[in-house]
Amino acid sequence: MQQKVTDSVERPSADAGAPVALHGSTATRRRRSFTVRKGLAILAFLAPAIVFVTVFIYYPMISGSQMAFRNWNLTNLTDTSWVGLKNFEAIFADPVFYTVLWNTVVWVFGSIIPQFVIGFAIALWLRRRFRFRGLYQALIFFPWAISGFLIGILFRWMFNSEFGVINDLLSKVGLIDTPIPWLADPGSAMVAVTIANVWYGVTFFAIMILAALQSVPEELFEAGSLDGAGKARMLFQITIPYIRVTLGLTVLLRVIWIFNFPDIIWAMTGGGPANQTHIMTTWMIKTTQRGDYGQASAIGLIVVAILIVFSAFYLLAMREKKEVNS
Amino acid sequence: MKRGIVAHKKLFTGLGLGLAAALALTGCTGSSDDGTVTLQMVESLTNPARTDVIKGLISDFEAENPDIKVELISPPTDQADQKIQQMLQSGSGVDVLEVRDITVGPFATNGWLHNMSDELADWSGWENLTDNAAKYAKNADGETFYVPYGFYGLSLFYRTDLVEEAGFDGPPASWDDLLEQASAIQDPGKNQFGYAFRGGTNGNSNVVVAIEAYLADQIDEDNAFKLTDGSTIFAAPEARDALKTYFSIFEEASPPSSVAWGYPEMVEAFSNGSTAFLLQDPEVIATVGQSEAIGADQWNTAPLLTGPTGKAIQPMATAGWGTAEASEHKEEAAKLIAFLSEGEASTTFAEQNSLVPILKDAAESEFYKTGAWASYVTMNENPDTYITAVQPRDSAWWTEWIQKSDSELQQVLIGQMTQEELLESWDAYWVEKWKNE
Numbered sequence: 001m002q003q004k005v006t007d008s009v010e011r012p013s014a015d016a017g018a019p020v021a022l023h024g025s026t027a028t029r030r031r032r033s034f035t036v037r038k039g040l041a042i043l044a045f046l047a048p049a050i051v052f053v054t055v056f057i058y059y060p061m062i063s064g065s066q067m068a069f070r071n072w073n074l075t076n077l078t079d080t081s082w083v084g085l086k087n088f089e090a091i092f093a094d095p096v097f098y099t100v101l102w103n104t105v106v107w108v109f110g111s112i113i114p115q116f117v118i119g120f121a122i123a124l125w126l127r128r129r130f131r132f133r134g135l136y137q138a139l140i141f142f143p144w145a146i147s148g149f150l151i152g153i154l155f156r157w158m159f160n161s162e163f164g165v166i167n168d169l170l171s172k173v174g175l176i177d178t179p180i181p182w183l184a185d186p187g188s189a190m191v192a193v194t195i196a197n198v199w200y201g202v203t204f205f206a207i208m209i210l211a212a213l214q215s216v217p218e219e220l221f222e223a224g225s226l227d228g229a230g231k232a233r234m235l236f237q238i239t240i241p242y243i244r245v246t247l248g249l250t251v252l253l254r255v256i257w258i259f260n261f262p263d264i265i266w267a268m269t270g271g272g273p274a275n276q277t278h279i280m281t282t283w284m285i286k287t288t289q290r291g292d293y294g295q296a297s298a299i300g301l302i303v304v305a306i307l308i309v310f311s312a313f314y315l316l317a318m319r320e321k322k323e324v325n326s
Numbered sequence: 327m328k329r330g331i332v333a334h335k336k337l338f339t340g341l342g343l344g345l346a347a348a349l350a351l352t353g354c355t356g357s358s359d360d361g362t363v364t365l366q367m368v369e370s371l372t373n374p375a376r377t378d379v380i381k382g383l384i385s386d387f388e389a390e391n392p393d394i395k396v397e398l399i400s401p402p403t404d405q406a407d408q409k410i411q412q413m414l415q416s417g418s419g420v421d422v423l424e425v426r427d428i429t430v431g432p433f434a435t436n437g438w439l440h441n442m443s444d445e446l447a448d449w450s451g452w453e454n455l456t457d458n459a460a461k462y463a464k465n466a467d468g469e470t471f472y473v474p475y476g477f478y479g480l481s482l483f484y485r486t487d488l489v490e491e492a493g494f495d496g497p498p499a500s501w502d503d504l505l506e507q508a509s510a511i512q513d514p515g516k517n518q519f520g521y522a523f524r525g526g527t528n529g530n531s532n533v534v535v536a537i538e539a540y541l542a543d544q545i546d547e548d549n550a551f552k553l554t555d556g557s558t559i560f561a562a563p564e565a566r567d568a569l570k571t572y573f574s575i576f577e578e579a580s581p582p583s584s585v586a587w588g589y590p591e592m593v594e595a596f597s598n599g600s601t602a603f604l605l606q607d608p609e610v611i612a613t614v615g616q617s618e619a620i621g622a623d624q625w626n627t628a629p630l631l632t633g634p635t636g637k638a639i640q641p642m643a644t645a646g647w648g649t650a651e652a653s654e655h656k657e658e659a660a661k662l663i664a665f666l667s668e669g670e671a672s673t674t675f676a677e678q679n680s681l682v683p684i685l686k687d688a689a690e691s692e693f694y695k696t697g698a699w700a701s702y703v704t705m706n707e708n709p710d711t712y713i714t715a716v717q718p719r720d721s722a723w724w725t726e727w728i729q730k731s732d733s734e735l736q737q738v739l740i741g742q743m744t745q746e747e748l749l750e751s752w753d754a755y756w757v758e759k760w761k762n763e
Binding site for chain 2: 272
C-alpha cells in the first residue's frame with residue numbers, strides 16, 4: 001500500500017487535486033517539481049527527433065498515400081479531386097500489372113536464393129583463419145559500397161550483345177557461336193538483370209552471416225568434434241540452428257529490399273523489352289515519369305500491402321518453427 | 327525556478343537561431359539592400375560542358391547588368407524536369423528556367439509559367455529570329471511562355487568509306503535507299519552492321535519520322551500526326567508501307583540487340599566504327615568528332631531520308647528559356663532571356679551545343695556551312711523537300727504516348743504484336759485523345 005502511494009506521488013499526472021499532493025511534505029513537492037522538469041527536458045530532447053520523423057517521414061508518407069485516391073497528375077494539377085479507388089481499378093485492369101507482379105516474384109526469389117547460398121559459402125570460407133583474410137574480406141565487401149544504378153550501367157554494357165565483355169568471353173571459350181542478344185530478349189533480359197543483382201547482393205549476405213557466425217561459441221564445435229560429428233553435421237546441427245534467427249531476419253530484410261530495389265533494372269533495361277523486365281518499383285517510376293503520381297502512389301500502396309502480408313506470414317512461420325523446436 | 331527560466335531562454339534562443347538559419351536559407355532569392363537583384367536560373371538538359379558555356383554567358387550578362395546577379399542551378403539531366411516541377415510547384419527558388427517543347431504544355435496548364443508577351447513586347451530581337459524560332463516563341467494564342475535557344479533536327483550520319491566499299495556513289499537519300507545500302511554493308515560475322523536501330527527509349531521517334539516521310543504530301547504541318555483530311559497518319563495505307571521498310575531495316579541491316587538500344591548504344595555503335603548509318607540530332611556531331619575509331623574523312627552527314635514522294639518531314643524539337651509565374655523579378659528575368667536570345671550570346675550557345683540556330687544571321691555563318699553541318703544547309707535551302715512540321719510534343723499526354731509507343735514498338739520487334747496491330751493501336755490512341763480535347 002505504501003508503495004502505491006509513493007507511485008502516485010511520483011507520477012506527474014497526479015498533481016492538482018490529488019489527495020497526496022494536498023497533504024504532501026515539502027520534500028515530496030520538490031521531488032514532484034523535479035520530475036516535471038525532467039519530463040519537459042526529456043520532451044525537449046526528443047522533440048527534434050519527433051519533429052524530424054514527423055516532417056520528413058510520416059508527413060510525406062501520408063501525403064503521398066492520399067494521392068493514390070486522387071486524380072493527381074502533374075500534367076494538369078488544376079483538378080486533383082478525389083477519385084476513390086479509380087487508380088487501383090486502372091492498375092488491376094492493366095494486363096501489364098500481372099506481368100509485373102510475376103516478374104517481381106521471379107526477381108525476388110531468383111535473386112535471393114543464389115545470394116543466400118553463395119553469401120553463406122563465402123561467410124563460411126571467411127570465418128576460417130588464413131593469410132590476408134582481411135584483404136579478402138575488404139575485396140568481397142567492396143561491391144556493397146557502389147551505387148546500384150552504377151552497377152546497372154556497368155552490367156548494361158557488359159551484357160551488350162556486340163560490344164560487351166560477357167559475349168566476348170563466352171565466344172572465346174567456345175560456348176557460343178553467335179552473340180546472345182541478352183537485353184533484347186525478354187527471357188535472357190530477366191536472367192541478365194538477376195545475375196547483376198546476385199553479384200551485387202551476395203556481399204550483404206556474406207557480411208550478415210559472417211557476423212552471425214562469429215557469435216557461435218567455439219566450445220560447441222569442440223563438443224561436436226569430440227562427439228564425432230562431421231563438418232556437414234556440425235553445419236546443420238550446430239551452426240545453422242544457432243544463427244537461425246539472424247538468417248531469418250536477414251532473408252526477410254533482403255526480400256523487402258530486393259522487392260523495393262529498382263536501380264539495376266532501371267539502368268539496364270528500363271523495364272524493357274516491352275515491359276518484360278518491369279518489377280513493381282520500376283513500373284512505379286515509369287508511371288511517375290508520365291506525371292501520374294496518383295497511379296504511382298497506388299502502386300506504392302500495393303507494394304506496401306504485399307510486403308506487410310508477406311512479412312506477417314514469414315514472421316509467423318518463424319515463430320511457429322521456434323515453438324516446434326523448443 | 328531561475329534555472330528553469332535560463333533553460334527556457336536557451337531553448338528559445340536555439341529555436342530562434344534555427345528559424346533564422348532556415349529563413350536565411352529559403353530566402354536566398356530576391357533583392358539585397360544595395361538594390362542588386364539575384365535571379366535563380368535552372369537548366370534541364372545539363373551536361374558539364376554546356377553548364378560552362380551558360381556560366382560564361384551569365385558572366386557576360388552580369389558585366390553588362392551590374393545590378394543583376396544570376397545563380398545557376400544544374401540538376402542532373404535525368405531528374406532535372408522533376409526537380410524543376412517541384413520548384414515551380416513550391417512557388418519559390420526559380421526565376422528563369424529551361425522550358426522544353428515537351429514540358430511547356432503541362433507547365434503552362436498548371437499556371438507555373440509566366441506569359442512574357444508584355445516584357446518582350448518591345449524587344450528588338452524578334453526581327454532577327456528565324457521563322458521557326460518566331461513560330462515556337464508564341465503559342466496559338468500569341469502567348470510567349472519561352473523563347474527557343476536552338477533546334478534539334480535529324481540528319482543521317484553515314485560512313486563514307488563503307489558506302490564507297492559497298493559500291494554506292496553516295497549516301498542514301500530515301501528510306502528504301504537506306505535499306506538497300508545498310509543491308510549490303512551488314513556483316514555480323516565481322517561485327518559490322520548497317521544501321522544503328524533505335525528499339526529502346528524513344529524508339530518511337532524514328533518510326534514516326536519514317537511514316538511521315540511516306541505521307542509528306544498529305545501532312546498537316548501544324549500537327550505532324552495528322553493528315554490534311556483530319557485523320558491520323560497511322561490510319562493511312564502508306565503508313566503500312568513505311569513500317570514494312572522500317573522493320574526490314576531492323577531485320578536485315580541492324581544488330582538483333584538493337585531492340586534495347588537507346589541513345590548511348592546508337593551513338594557508341596557509330597562512334598566505335600561498327601555501324602554504317604545513324605539517324606540523330608546535330609549534337610552528335612561533336613561526339614563523333616572525338617571518336618578515335620573513325621577519322622574525320624570516314625564519316626559525314628546527309629539530309630533526312632525521304633519517302634516515295636521524294637520529300638521528308640523534319641520534326642523539329644526545341645527548348646528555350648522561360649520565366650516562372652511565381653518569380654518576383656519578371657522584368658530582370660525577361661532581360662536575361664532577351665540577352666541569351668540575341669547576338670553573340672545566342673550564336674555562341676547554339677554553336678557550342680551543336681544546335682540549329684534561332685538567329686537569321688547565325689544560320690548564314692561559315693560554321694553552319696562546312697563539314698557535317700552542310701546537310702543542314704541543304705535542308706534549310708530546300709524547304710519544299712525537307713518540310714518542317716510540328717509534332718504534338720506539347721500535349722499533356724506526350725510522355726504517356728512515348729511510353730506506350732516505345733513499349734508497343736518493342737512488342738513488334740520481339741514478335742508479340744503485328745505491324746497492323748501497332749498502327750491500329752496508335753491510330754485509336756490519337757483519335758481518342760483528340761476527341762476528348
